Amino acid sequence: MNRPHLYRIDLPAKPEPLVPRRLRAEVGERVGPDGSVLVPLDLGEMPTIIERFKRQGVESVAICLLHAYANPAHEQALRQALAAHFPYVSVSSEINAEFREYERTCTTVLNASVMPLAARYIDDLVGRLTVGSGSIPLHLLHSAGGMMSVDAARARPLTMAMSGPAAGVAAAAYLARTLDLPRALAFDMGGTTTDVCLITDGVPETARQRKLGDYPVRLPAVAVESIGAGGGSIASIDAIGALKVRSAELGRGAGTGLLRPGRDRADRERRQPDPRLSQPGADLRRIDPARSRARRAGARADPASLRPVAARRGPRRGRGG
16 A cells, blocks of 8 residues: 555545656657667657757756666667757666666656756855865765765755755764664654664664655665654644644744744734743753753743643653644
8 A cells, every 4th residue: 555645535646747748758769678679769859859848948857768777778878869958867777777667757857856956056065165175075965874976966966855864864873883882773853853763783774765745766865764743843732631742833933942933023922932842841851951942042931831731741752742
């Protein structure tokens, strides 16, 4: 069963295609699953396809052919035909050389979609570092917790999609090896979520496929799972007296600080701050208030707003919100 919400029949069964029909094109060719060429590639259609894409303002192109993982020759020929006309070309046999056409296509298309943005960001970063420090080697973290070169990041920027959580896991794995811990758990609580990853013999658990939104991404990544709310989530008691934990609204109110969400500045000034998850922790002496971000920021919630939550001794260990 691959439905993410088994009982939500009001949701669409499948996500929308990543590329609209008007921006998709076919070429005459066929490679068998064993890599044999059943139908030679017909490049005679390429001028028409290139002209059509240019009229649509296409900047980045993804190439995905059936069974290209077994024989990438046709994809490489298409890359050569397109490279002179489009600055960014993503090839499935290089991004994810494995069978399963849908997953491979999604991964390749997502990679192509972020190539322009990532390339501009990386070029700007390299330029600024060169001006400030001269020519220095630069490596970027990827989703599996390792490092890659700037050129690799430009070609495969999707591999950086989980690089933030992977950094915390890499640090935890280093500590586990240093302390000679055969089994460890990386625990990374941010403002909205708490992420964990298992570490065995100093090596983090990895996954071959993850989800990016509703779409599969078949690239190696640390097996980080979000198990709960973060320090900036809001703890409250609902109308029937049950304890609830919900995410803060995005924007100024999010994070572990005590700024509360609101529709405007005046509304924020009228209302008392809602207690964040970090506040009951401080009230129950599970967090040192002197070291909290909220105290450093000089903000403080009304203690009366914490009493209903503290009275219930929650959120408590072992009890979900």
